[in-house]
Amino acid sequence: MSLSASDVEKVSLLARLLLTPQEIEALTSQLGQIVEYVDQLGEIDTEQVEPLAHAVELVNVWADDEVRPSLPRDEVLSGAPHRDEDSYLVPAVLGD
Amino acid sequence: MSELPYKIVIGLEVHVQLATQSKLFCRCSTQFGAPPNTQTCPVCSGMPGALPVLNREAYRMAVRAALALNCEIPEFTKWDRKQYYYPDLPKGYQISQFDLPMSQHGHLAISDPKNRFEPKRVGIIRAHLEEDAGKSMHDEQAGTADSRIDLNRCGTPLLEIVSEPEMYSPEEAKAYLTELKLLLTYLEVSDCNMQEGSLRVDANVNLHIPDPEAADGPPIATPIVEVKNMNSFRAVERALHYEADRQWEVWQESHQRLGDVPKQTRGWDENAEITRGQRSKEESSDYRYFPDPDLVPVVMSAKETAEIRNQLGELPAALRKRLEETYGIKPYDSDVLVNQGRALVDYYIELAEQCGDGKLASNWVQQDVLRLLNEREISIDDYAVRPSAFAELLAKVQDGKLDTSRGREVLAEMIEAGLSVADAMEKLGIAEVDDSELVELCQSLIAANPKIVADIQAGNLKAAGALIGQAKKQNPNVNPSRVRELCIELSSEAS
Structure with missing residues (x-):
């Protein structure tokens, strides 16, 4: 399958990326190559193969419901581009 | 209902926070009301390389709830990523369940003590586990351009319960929610506190209108609208009434049918008592679900499921029936008592057993005990008069030694002064008249x-x-x- 410019536009909208027409053109070709590469998997006949939910054959990895310490707030917020004393700051979220 | 020119069709999507101590995939606390961003770690704040591990207790609670909703529990279930980009979702995806949910095909029985609708079963399409998002806060008064993000809630376990679109009046929808909340409270899997966001309701609503050109044919379905932001069951009821009226108006103007326009999302405005249009809902394929490679599947044998089923305890519907059959009270009365929670029911049972008259006990509990609990905003555990002392009082009423109003005075004295029946009667100067x-x-x-x-x-x-x-x-x-x-x-x- 090949990727169209409108596919890239749609995906960039979903990822909230603002792309120039030049970037869309370049990414359509680059992303297209990646998709085509992965698409090789489609050449294998999997008609008789059971679907697999996970690559590792492990199930039921649990943790007990016991609270452990969280990270100190200053440490958590230290990586944020914008913050105030207790929260992350982001461009206004309005509506719902 | 029959006088309306249409049938309203309602499906409900309910999210309840499970009452675990720690989050679904990390061990941060789920405690409500902590200072912002003090309950996060690399897993729930979406740091690269962090590895989520499933909370066993959250899974057990989800299975309990699903079994009580008569759902089938498949032996195999897995986790999927639901991708969307939003500031309160730091990973850029929510861990949820897509094609293999942990439960499906259940039902919840509802009825109305006021008989506004026939008792019925509302189908449950599925119930699945997922993680909650954080909170964004925008202070419009401050007029700043920024929103503040608190990730404390991020990763809290949610059970999403999706009903079939099988409720045909706002009253049925409210009864479904009331019964669901009661059931989950009895199961002790959630506190269902709507003010704190432990229970959230979205409603899918449309109308079925008889086809004037084919009277015997299927009805015309109008476009489905999803209604959000309803902060109480009363708000749900009012929003649904409003939405039915609004959709009927729109239909008469536009004649748009289901499929003619994309699904619309509207928010309930409590003050204006109207719904307002919100962003149009993204197509479900836009969420680009895929299996989460960080989490392995869960396999639960039929035997393990049966063990959890055996530990469900007595649920509200069975308890109502038992009270009616054992103590001879009416469905209306058993409903009032059971809706107050297990502790009050236990109090009632003890009182009914000791005084030997279930109806008398029911009357006194409903009229006198509940009134006081409501007035003082206390629970039955803090009610000063224990069932044994109360039964002693009721015995005097049964024997005709006290009439009801005198009995009330004695009860008030027992509560206020902490006296026994005999002492309270003496204090009030009530001597039994030979x-x-x-x-x-x-x-x-x-x-x-x-x-x-x-x-x-x-x-x-x-x-x-x-x-x-x-x-x-x-x-x-x-x-x-x-x-x-x-x-x-x-x-x-x-x-």
């Missing part, structure tokens, strides 16, 4: 009131009321109904 003393009193009244006696003899039994008044003046401790009985009896003997 029956022979009472007969003497009534005889003197009969002798002194020939006109009233004549009235009673003529069949006007109400006339005895005047004698009761006189009796109470002479001795406030007399039991009015016993006085009435005696006066009527003695009048008929008098000549």
Whole structure:
């Protein structure tokens, strides 16, 4: 399958990326190559193969419901581009 | 309903926070109300390379709830990533369940004590586990351009319960929510506190309108609207009424049918009492679900599921039935008692057992105990009078030694002063009046009131009321109904 410019536009909208027409053109070709590469998997006949939910054959990895310490707030917020004393700051979220 | 020119069709999507101590995939606390961003770690704040691990207790609670909703529990379930980009979702995806949810195909039985609709079963399409997002706060008064993000709630376990679109009035929808909340509270899997966001409701609503061109054919379905932001069950009921009216208006103008326009999302505005349009809902394929490679599947044998089923305990519907059958009370009364929660029901059962009259116990619990609990905003555990002392009081009412209003005074004294029945009666100066003393009193009244006696003899039994008044003046401790009985009896003997 090949990727169209409108596919890239749609995906960039979903990822909230603002792309120039030049970037869309370049990414359509680059992303297209990646998709085509992965698409090789489609050449294998999997008609008789059971679907697999996970690559590792492990199930039921649990943790007990016991609270452990969280990270100190200053440490958590230290990586944020914008913050105030207790929260992350982001461009206004309005509506719902 | 039949007078409306359409049928309203409602499906509900309910999210409940499970009452675990720690989050679904990390061990941060789920405690409500902590200072912002003090309950996060690399897993729930979406740091690269962090590895989520499933909370066993959250899974057990989800299975309990699903079983109580009569769902099938598949032996195999897995986790999927639901991708969307939003500031309160730091990973850029929510861990949820897509094609293999942990439960499906259940139902919840609802009925209405006021009989506004027939008892029915509402189908449950599925119930699945997922993680909650954080909170964004925008202070419009401050007029700043930024929103503040608090990730404490991020990763809290949610059970999403999706009903079939099988509710046909706002009243049915409210009954479904009330019963669901009660069930989950009895199961102790959620506190269902709507103010704190532990229970959230979205409603899918549209109308079915008879096709004027094909009276026997299928009805015309209008476009489905999803209604959000309803902060109480009452708000749900009102929003649904409003939305039905609005959609009927729109239909008459536009004649748009299901599929003609994309699904619309509207928010309930509590103050204006209207719904307002929100962003149009993204196509579900835009979420680009795929299996989460960080989490391995869960396999639960039928035997393990059966063990959890055996530990469900007595659920509200069964408990109502037992109260009706064992204590002879009406469905309306069993509903009131069971809706108050298990602790109150246990109190009632103990009282009913000890006094031997389930109806009398039910009346006193509903009228006197509940009123006080509501007035003082306390729970039954903090109610001062224990069932044994209460039963002693009711025994005196049963024997006719206290009438209801005197009984109430004694009860009030027991509560206020922490007294026993006997001490409270003594303090109020209530002495039990010996029956022979009472007969003497009534005889003197009969002798002194020939006109009233004549009235009673003529069949006007109400006339005895005047004698009761006189009796109470002479001795406030007399039991009015016993006085009435005696006066009527003695009048008929008098000549």
